Amino acid sequence: MKMNKREFKDKVYIELSTVAKAMANPVRLEIIDLLAQGPFSVEQIANYTEQSIANASQHLQHLKKAKLVQISRNGNFIYYSLASESVYNTWVSLRELGKVFNTEIAKVVHDFRKGQSKGMQAIDAATLATMLEKDEVVLLDVRPEEEYNRGHIHRALSIPVDHLGQSLKKIPHKKMLVAYCRGPFCVYADEAVAMLTRKGYHAVRLEEGFPEWALKGYPVDYTTSK
Amino acid sequence: MKMNKREFKDKVYIELSTVAKAMANPVRLEIIDLLAQGPFSVEQIANYTEQSIANASQHLQHLKKAKLVQISRNGNFIYYSLASESVYNTWVSLRELGKVFNTEIAKVVHDFRKGQSKGMQAIDAATLATMLEKDEVVLLDVRPEEEYNRGHIHRALSIPVDHLGQSLKKIPHKKMLVAYCRGPFCVYADEAVAMLTRKGYHAVRLEEGFPEWALKGYPVDYTTSK
DNA sequence: AATCTATTCAATTAAATAATTGAATAGATT
DNA sequence: AATCTATTCAATTATTTAATTGAATAGATT
Structure with missing residues (x-):
């Protein structure tokens, strides 16, 4: 039987809202942000997001049902990753929407950084690209080394923050x-x-992360870890 | 007192989830899709989405609280519009995510179009642009005339669908x-x-709407309605 | 086959969300 | 000031969502 216009629109928007609902939770957003960096196991995801494994798993089931994530297996470990680049793109749009327009987020970010260090500064990707060309800076990748190996900004040194001391x-x-x-x-x-x-260095942070840098087409390297 | 890392992340993701939650409802998504076409009054929004005025208004309050829409007033009427282009961009990302990846949406669209007319075809913006350059087609804007006046594809004729007969x-x-x-x-x-x-014409639809066409940089016109 | 480890499932409880209905309100109009 | 129109608000009810806890399961390992 022929579907009428209202039925059609209702179905389409209900389906789309399922996708939006999958993202409408702070824990799941943090999981998506983490998976933007590459695959992680349930245990790792639970660790980084400071959730119980059961809770992290439930959120992952929710994301999986909405087809935003997919799994692969390695021994006993199940690795989750974003299902497609369009999941990442939607995450980036949402984050931009929040950053540009929700002043509360900007305030939280600013307050946190100010609490870390007076005069905390951030530069953007374009500025860094110029500085790298002029060989003016030393670039430090302070993520876990595993993530550095998966891909990093060209000429970055890997010094995970917990090894910085x-x-x-x-x-x-x-x-x-x-x-x-x-x-x-x-x-x-x-x-x-x-x-x-605190140790007397002149240091600033890059506003973006590795995925954004790569998306903007700036030069990246990979470490073959074999 | 200095905010710790967990508090910071929790606050940021909670704020962002507020934005995502505003979009995590089929009625609000339809409202956002409609407002992508320009400002509409509460009454118009209620009409197009087939909601009660009270319900439409409640959803609009939700969107307003999340800063996704803004208002202007004209006489007794309050007009709502998308608060910024980044709201539109996030809507487009979400829709692309749904279209590319949620096969149920593609199926609903296909089933609906098949119910309208066997052999229903759609072309995309790039194809249309080429055909317009070669002067091969007549382009019909079948939206309400008010929306045509706000902006339309270059060389389109305005024939609102309810006047087509x-x-x-x-x-x-x-x-x-x-x-x-x-x-x-x-x-x-x-x-x-x-x-x-049915009347013997050879007709197809454009997959995209006017906003997408404009965003892709293809030529547009405006009608001065004074 | 037995055991282990990582992960998922299910039930419970509490909190959040959404449509309806009728009342209230904010400006505009007269 | 009185009245009108469009819109918002508030209470209610039903539904959906999310964290916790302990049980169950799926593969891997031995």
């Missing part, structure tokens, strides 16, 4: 330091800049 | 007809193509 001697004083991590809401770079600043 | 003599037989309306989930173009096909 014991790695200071590797870092030249002469040039300005730029630290980057997973993205605007990841705080590894904030922590790194705070520590480096 | 009495406007057939205006339409040449010799060329292929392309009908367009508000976007992929608007059915004015489907209805127009069904009617034209």
Whole structure:
């Protein structure tokens, strides 16, 4: 039987709202932000988001049902990843919407960074690209090394933030330091800049993360980990 | 007192989920899709979405609280519009996510169009642009005239779908007809193509709507309605 | 086959969301 | 000031959602 206009529109918007509902939860948004960095196991996701494994798993089932994530298996571990680039694109749109327009988010980010270090500064990708061309900065990737290996900004040194204390001697004083991590809401770079600043270095963070840098077409490298 | 990392992330993702929640409802998604076409009053929005005025207003309050819409006033009427282009961009990302990846939406669209007319075809914006350059088609804007006046595809004739019956003599037989309306989930173009096909015309619809065409940088016109 | 580990499932409880209905309100109009 | 129109608000009811807890399961490993 022929579907009428109202039935059609109702069905389409109900389906789309299912996708939007999958994203309408803070824990699931954090999971999507994390998976933008690559595949992670349930245990890792639970760890990074500070949820119970059961709760993380339930949220992952919700995302899977909405077809936003997909799984692969390695031994006992099940790895989750974003199902497609359009999931990432929608996450980025939503984040931009929140950043540009929800002043509360900007305020939270600003307050957090100010609490980390007075005069905390961030530069954007275009500025970094120019500085790298002029060889003016030392670039630090302060994510876990596994993520560095999956892909990193061209010429970045890998110094995970929790190893930063014991790695200071590797870092030249002469040039300005730029630290980057997973993205605007990841705080590894904030922590790194705070520590480096306390040790007398001139350090700032990159606003974007590796995925945004890559998406903008700037040069990236990969480490073959074999 | 200094905000810790977990507090920071929780606050940021909760704020962002507020935005996502505003979109996580089929009625509000339809409202956003409608407002992508320009400002509408509460009464118009209630009419087009087939909701009560009270319900439409409640959803609009929800969208307003999330800062996704803004208002202006004209006499007794309050007009709602999308608060920024990034609201529209997020809507488009979500819709693309749904179209590309949620096969149920594609099926609903296909089933609806098949119910309208066997052999129902749609072309995309790039195809239309080429055909217009070669002067191969007659382009019909089948939206309400008010929306045509706000902006339309270059060289489109305005023939609102509910006037199509009495406007057939205006339409040449010799060329292929392309009908367009508000976007992929608007059915004015489907209805127009069904009617034209029954009357012996060779007609197809444009997949995209006017906003997508404009966003892709293709030529547009405006009618000064004074 | 037995055991282990990571993960999922199910039930419960509490909180959040949404449509309806009628009342109230905000401006505009007279 | 009185009246009107469009819109918003508030209470109610039903539905949906989410965290917790403990049980169950799916594969891997031995």
